[in-house]
Amino acid sequence: MELLVHIRRDKTYQTYEVKAKVNTLLELLELIKEQDPTLSFRQMCRSGICGTCGVMLNSKPVLACKASLLGLGQELTIDPLPGFPHIKDLIVDSKRAYAQLKFPPKEGQSPTKAHECIRCGICDSVCPLLNVSPFAGPMLFVRLIALCKESKPDSSMHVELCTHCMACSRLCPNEVMPESIISQFSPKSFSFDFLSGL
Ligand code: SF4
């Protein structure tokens, strides 16, 4: 299979022609890196566990190691995850949210799927509030609950700003459902009954 791959590198895209049979985006990136060792991206576990390989594939956030290229055609565009400080090529600082958790974890496991969060940052990258409001971002609220089910966000996290748009829950690769976790702290501020009366 011959692929034309456009990869965002700093302010421009670099295009690579790749002739090879690959199944996942990570395999493709590794092949390209053999052609061009200057290309930078992150990966560790290769199996959807470490959360380091999040990128945008044709404008959709994915884990590169889990993203199949089947049916995507012969031209692909790859960008770094938006919404985070950019480091280099496909690498962003998606872990910066943890600096905001200033308290130590307590005992007790959450009944939600929060403990299955791999901290990939995909939910934050699709949240329309990140970087345009003081909202702390879905990944941080998931982490808060994963550390202790009794934890509560402090006012600086502005959980009340969540629009419940569901983008984070739809795109989380582990079906952690950040929006439902956030709803425990900040229920939807309107009801469909109210809307139907308009
Ligand atoms: S909640 Fe899902 S999308 Fe968000 S960081 Fe965790 S695993 Fe990634």
Ligand code: SF4
């Ligand atoms: S549901 Fe809330 S946290 Fe999730 S993407 Fe929408 S605004 Fe962000």
Ligand code: FES
């Ligand atoms: S390399 Fe670990 S999640 Fe993809």
